[in-house]
Amino acid sequence: GRKEEGEIGKEEGEIGKEEGEIGKEEGEIGKEEGEIGEEEGKIGKEEGEIGKEEGEIGRKEGEIGRKEGEIGRKEGEIGKEEGEIGEEEGEIGEEEGEIGEEEGEIGEEEGEIGKEEGEIGKEEGEIGKEEGEIGKEEGEIGKKRER
Known part of the structure; x- marks a missing residue:
């Protein structure tokens, strides 16, 4: 029995x-696999850091965009x-133009009247000239009578 036990032990030893x-x-x-996992972990950590940085950049860009939006809104209000001011100035200018147009028409009418008065004055001048000549002639006749 010992020999069998020894062989079984020998086989179990080999196994x-x-x-x-x-x-x-x-x-x-x-x-x-552990080493590969360790490297993958390092890569993952680096990718995480890059992602974090990109996130910060994105956040800052968002803030800039928001500020630009506020500026744009203010510029729009201005x-x-x-x-509105330009519109009001345009209306005032329109009214001034109408007044100027009316004053121009009045001036035109006054010019016509002045022209007519000038013609009358010219005619009166002609009459006066003729009367002067008549007076001159009468004066000469009167001079001859004195002699």
Whole structure:
């Protein structure tokens, strides 16, 4: 019985030896997988940092965009006010133009009257000239009578 037990022990030893070698190989594979995992972890960490930086940049760009939006809104309000003022100035200018037009018409009428008065004055001047000549002639006649 001892011989059989010894052979069984020998076989179990060999099986144990094989299982040990397999375990050793599996350990090496596990070690390599661990190293790969470690590298993937480092890459993931770096990608995380890059993502964080991109997030900050995006946030800052968002703030800038919001400020630009506020400026644009204020510029729009100013533009609206300037437009309203321009509209009012245009209306005033229109009214002044109408007044100027009316004054021009009055001036034109006064010019016509002045022209007519000038013609009358010219005619009166002609009459006066003729009367002067008559007076001159009468004066000469009177001079001759004195002699």
